[in-house]
Amino acid sequence: MKVLKDILFKVNVNAIVGNTTVGVSTIEFDSRKVVNNSLFVAQKGLVFDGHKFIDKAIELGAKTIVCEEIPENCNSEVTYVEVKNSDSALAILASNYYNNPSSELKLIGVTGTNGKTTIATLLYQLFSNLGYKVGLLSTVKVLVDKKEYAATHTTPNSLQINKYLSEMLNDGVEYCFMEVSSHGIHQKRTEGLEFVGGVFTNLTHDHLDYHETFKDYRDVKKAFFDSLPKSAFALVNVDDKNGEVMLQNTVANKQTYALKTMANFKAKILENQFSGLLLNIDNSEVWAKLIGSFNAYNLLAVYGVATLLGVEKTEALTEISKLGNVSGRFEYFISEGDITAIVDYAHTPDALKNVLETINDIRTGNEQVITVVGCGGDRDKAKRPVMGRIAALLSSQVIFTSDNPRSENAQTIIDEIEVGVEPQDYKKTLSVLDRRQAIKTAAKLSKKGDIILIAGKGHETYQEINGERSYFNDYKEISEILNAIEN
Numbered sequence: 001m002k003v004l005k006d007i008l009f010k011v012n013v014n015a016i017v018g019n020t021t022v023g024v025s026t027i028e029f030d031s032r033k034v035v036n037n038s039l040f041v042a043q044k045g046l047v048f049d050g051h052k053f054i055d056k057a058i059e060l061g062a063k064t065i066v067c068e069e070i071p072e073n074c075n076s077e078v079t080y081v082e083v084k085n086s087d088s089a090l091a092i093l094a095s096n097y098y099n100n101p102s103s104e105l106k107l108i109g110v111t112g113t114n115g116k117t118t119i120a121t122l123l124y125q126l127f128s129n130l131g132y133k134v135g136l137l138s139t140v141k142v143l144v145d146k147k148e149y150a151a152t153h154t155t156p157n158s159l160q161i162n163k164y165l166s167e168m169l170n171d172g173v174e175y176c177f178m179e180v181s182s183h184g185i186h187q188k189r190t191e192g193l194e195f196v197g198g199v200f201t202n203l204t205h206d207h208l209d210y211h212e213t214f215k216d217y218r219d220v221k222k223a224f225f226d227s228l229p230k231s232a233f234a235l236v237n238v239d240d241k242n243g244e245v246m247l248q249n250t251v252a253n254k255q256t257y258a259l260k261t262m263a264n265f266k267a268k269i270l271e272n273q274f275s276g277l278l279l280n281i282d283n284s285e286v287w288a289k290l291i292g293s294f295n296a297y298n299l300l301a302v303y304g305v306a307t308l309l310g311v312e313k314t315e316a317l318t319e320i321s322k323l324g325n326v327s328g329r330f331e332y333f334i335s336e337g338d339i340t341a342i343v344d345y346a347h348t349p350d351a352l353k354n355v356l357e358t359i360n361d362i363r364t365g366n367e368q369v370i371t372v373v374g375c376g377g378d379r380d381k382a383k384r385p386v387m388g389r390i391a392a393l394l395s396s397q398v399i400f401t402s403d404n405p406r407s408e409n410a411q412t413i414i415d416e417i418e419v420g421v422e423p424q425d426y427k428k429t430l431s432v433l434d435r436r437q438a439i440k441t442a443a444k445l446s447k448k449g450d451i452i453l454i455a456g457k458g459h460e461t462y463q464e465i466n467g468e469r470s471y472f473n474d475y476k477e478i479s480e481i482l483n484a485i486e487n
C-alpha cells in the first residue's frame with residue numbers, strides 16, 4: 001500500500017493535521033466509492049460541495065482527507081491535508097500514486113473545438129502502422145495498444161487518465177495520443193501530466209453554457225499551451241485566428257500549420273472528392289482516403305506531429321495515404337438505389353457548416369442534400385438557432401429531430417433550433433420528434449442520386465431521454481431503412 005507522504009510530492013499544501021505515514025489504499029473523489037484506508041479528495045462541484053461528504057467518507061473508512069478547508073471538528077484517527085485547489089491536488093496525487101506514468105511514455109495532447117478525435121485516432125493508426133505500441137484516450141474509445149475500453153468522457157478524470165497511462169506502460173506502449181477537452185483543462189484533469197507535444201485545431205462556438213464567454217473558453221484552451229514544458233512542441237493551426245493566441249505565452253517549441261497562411265507545415269488541396277483528398281503537403285503530392293477540406297487540416301496536423309516526433313517525411317506521407325476512416329466521422333455508403341448516406345458527428349455550428357460545405361463542394365450534379373439534425377439537451381442552448389440556420393441554408397431539405405434531449409423537453413429544443421431558420425428557408429424544413437422516424441422521412445424523400453446527411457451523433461450508440469439511454473445507431477438505422485425501402 002502507498003503511504004501518504006510518498007504521494008504528496010508537488011501537491012500545493014497549505015496545512016496538515018495528522019500523520020503523513022498513513023497508508024492509502026485508493027484515491028477517491030466520490031464519497032460513495034470510498035473503502036477502508038481510502039484517501040478522499042473533497043472537490044467543490046457545480047452542484048455539490050464535496051466537503052459536505054467528508055463525514056460520509058470517514059464513515060466508509062477514509063483515513064486521509066484532502067480538502068480546501070479543514071473541518072472544525074477533526075477526527076483524531078484521520079489525517080487532513082489542506083490544499084489550495086482540490087482538483088489540482090487530485091491530479092498530482094493521481095500521477096504520484098501511479099508513479100508518474102506520463103513521464104515514461106510520449107504523451108501528446110490534442111485540443112480545440114473540432115478535430116480532436118479525428119487527429120488523435122489517425123495518429124494512433126499511423127504510429128500503430130509503423131509498428132509501435134500506441135495508446136489512445138478519445139471520445140469514441142480508450143485503447144491500450146489493441147485492448148479496448150469504453151470511453152465515458154472525451155478527457156477522463158485524472159485518476160482514470162493515470163490508471164490508463166500506467167496500464168499502457170506495463171503493456172509496453174511508447175506513444176499515447178489523447179484528447180484534451182476544455183472541461184478537462186478547466187477541471188485540471190490533465191494537470192501534472194508530462195506532455196511531449198500539444199496540438200491546437202481550431203476554436204469556434206461550443207460549450208458556452210459551461211464557459212461563460214468565448215474569451216473564457218479560449219483562455220482555458222490557452223492554459224494547456226501555457227503549461228507545456230520547454231522540451232515539448234506546441235503545434236497550432238494558424239489559419240484559425242486564435243492559433244497565435246495559443247502560442248503567446250508558451251515556453252514550448254512553437255510550430256505552426258496552415259493551408260492559407262505562412263507556417264512550418266503547409267498543405268494545399270489539389271482535389272476534394274468523395275473518393276478522397278489529393279493534397280500537396282510540404283511540396284509532395286499525397287492521396288488520402290479522408291474527405292473534406294477540414295480533413296486536410298487534420299491530416300496536416302497528423303503529418304506535423306509525426307514529423308516532430310521524428311518520423312521521416314516520406315515515411316509519414318506514405319502512412320498518411322493509408323489512413324482509414326474514423327468511426328462516425330463522415331462515414332458513408334452508397335445504397336443500391338444510389339442514395340449516398342453520410343453519418344457525421346457534427347454537433348457544433350462550425351462542424352455542421354464544414355460538413356455541409358464539403359458535401360456541396362463535392363456533389364457532382366443537382367442532387368438534393370437532405371439533412372437530419374438536432375441538438376443535445378442540457379448543453380449550450382445558444383448553438384441551437386445557429387445550427388438551425390446553417391442546416392437550412394446549406395441543405396435542400398432539413399428534418400429537425402432529437403439528439404440526446406437528456407432532461408429537456410425534446411420538442412422545445414427543436415423549437416429553439418427552428419428559430420434560427422431564415423424565412424426564405426422555412427419551406428425546406430420539417431420537424432419529426434422521433435429520430436428513427438426522422439431518418440425514415442429523409443429516406444422516403446430521397447430520390448436516386450440524392451445525399452442524406454445524418455448529423456450530430458456520429459459513433460454514438462444510444463439516444464438519451466430523461467436520463468435513460470436506449471440503443472440507437474444512426475448508421476445502422478439509415479442502412480436498414482434504405483435497404484427496406486429499396487428491396
Ligand SMILES: CC(=O)N[C@H]1[C@@H](OP(=O)(O)OP(=O)(O)OC[C@H]2O[C@@H](n3ccc(=O)[nH]c3=O)[C@H](O)[C@@H]2O)O[C@H](CO)[C@@H](O)[C@@H]1O[C@H](C)C(=O)N[C@@H](C)C(=O)N[C@H](CCC(=O)O)C(=O)O
Pocket residue numbers: 029030031032042043044045046047048049050053152153154155156157181182183184187
Ligand atoms: C459539467 C461538469 O463538467 N461536471 C463535472 C463536475 O461535476 P459537478 O461539478 O456537477 O460535481 P457535483 O455533482 O457537484 O459533485 C461535486 C463533488 O462531490 C462529489 N460527490 C458528490 C455526491 C456524493 O454523494 N458524494 C461525493 O463525493 C463528486 O464526486 C464531486 O467530486 O465535476 C465532476 C468531478 O470532477 C466531473 O466528473 C463532472 O463531469 C461530468 C461527469 C460531465 O459529464 N462532464 C462533461 C460535461 C464533460 O466533461 N465533457 C467533456 C466533453 C467536452 C467536449 O465535447 O469537448 C469531456 O471531457 O468529456
Ligand SMILES: Nc1ncnc2c1ncn2[C@@H]1O[C@H](COP(=O)(O)OP(=O)(O)OP(=O)(O)O)[C@@H](O)[C@H]1O
Pocket residue numbers: 112113114115116117118119139154179201202294295297298328329330344345346347350351352354355458
Ligand atoms: N479540423 C476540423 N475543423 C472543423 N470541423 C471538423 C474538423 N475535424 C472534424 N470536424 C467536424 O467536427 C466533427 C467532430 O469531429 P471530431 O470528433 O474529430 O472532433 P472533436 O474535437 O473530437 O469533438 P468532441 O469535442 O465532441 O470530442 C466531425 O464529425 C466533423 O463534422
Ligand SMILES: N[C@H](CCC[C@H](N)C(=O)O)C(=O)O
Pocket residue numbers: 154347375376377379403404456457460
Ligand atoms: N462532447 C459533446 C458531444 C455532443 C454530442 C451530441 N450528440 C450531444 O449529445 O449533445 C458534449 O457532450 O457536449
Ligand SMILES: [Mg+2]
Pocket residue numbers: 116117118138139140154179
Ligand atoms: Mg472528441
